[in-house]
Amino acid sequence: MELTLIQQIAVYALPVIFAITLHEAAHGYAAKHFGDTTAYMLGRVSLNPLRHIDPVGTVLVPLVTLALGGILFGWAKPVPVNFGHLRNPKKDMLWVAAAGPGANLFMALFWGLVMKIGLTMPEGSLALPMALMGKAGITINTVLMVLNLLPLPPLDGGRIAVSLLPSRLAYSYARIEPYGMIILIALLFSGVLNFVLWPLVNGTMGLVSSLFGL
Template sequence: MELNIVQQVAVYALPVVFAITLHEAAHGYVAKHFGDTTAYMLGRVSMNPLRHIDPIGTVLIPLLTMFLGGILFGWAKPVPVNFNHLRNPKKDMLWVALAGPGANLAMALGWAVVMKLANMMPDSPFSLPMALMGMAGININIVLMVLNLLPLLPLDGGRIAVSLLPGRLAYRYSMLEPYGMILLVILLFSGVLGAIIGPLIHVTKSLILLLFGI
């Protein structure tokens, strides 16, 4: 079904806000669990989207990528984590970093349930909106999960790499962080990013749809 831009915004708005919001809140929650209360003290361990929304990353960029086509892309205000406050900084960094993509995977599965329910009641007036929103939720959460697992700092995958690398190599790798977002933007607008993560997104989405028989 072909949707106009207004319909696309209506379908994607809720999944996008929750995908980005809960991703960031998950980082803060796990950081608090391992000893860093920075995000908690700033009120960022919250499901309130207003605490996480970035006007550019959460609103403008997703709208532009939706309008221009390609991979739906966006971000929220990063949750502040002081890794030095973690009980075991290098080890615990792994779990803090994994929390965001893990939240996106959980939400993708949750939206798959919504889509499955929609398919089970085809005569309901809510069936089509639920199915469209369910697919949107699956799409955006898989994109965010796969994107954030790229081993580039300051993405979660970069934090995971720093956590797993030996001390000296991890330190050298962490020094590349100031250039990570520049490289990511170059990859995005050159089309290389889509070529890298596109197949991973397709495989992950196919597995979820197969799991739920959709």
């Protein structure tokens, strides 16, 4: 079924907003759990999308990438984490970083269930929208999970790598962080990111789909 751009926006709006919002809230919750209350004190451990939305990253960039037909790409305002306040900074960094992709995996499964319900409902006013929104939710959450697990600081995968590497290597690797977003954007617009991500995204989406018999 070919959707117009307006229909695509209607289908993707909620999955995109909550995929990005819960990703950031999960970082804040995990940081609080391991001893850093910075995000909590700033009101960022919240499911309220307005506390996390970045006008460019959450609205403009996803709209542009959706219109261009590439990987749906976006971000929210990063949750501030003071790793020095964690009880075991190097060790706990892994869990704080992994919380965001973990939230996206949970949501991909949730939207898989929504899609399954939509496909099994009798034809009516809610069946098709639920199926389409469920599919969109699986896609955007899988993309965000896989993208954020790339081992490139400041992405979550980069922070996980820093946590796992020996201290000397971790310090050197962490110095990439100021240039990480520039590298990521260059990979996105060069097409390399699509080449690397889509096999991983398609494989993960296939696993979610098979779990629900989609």
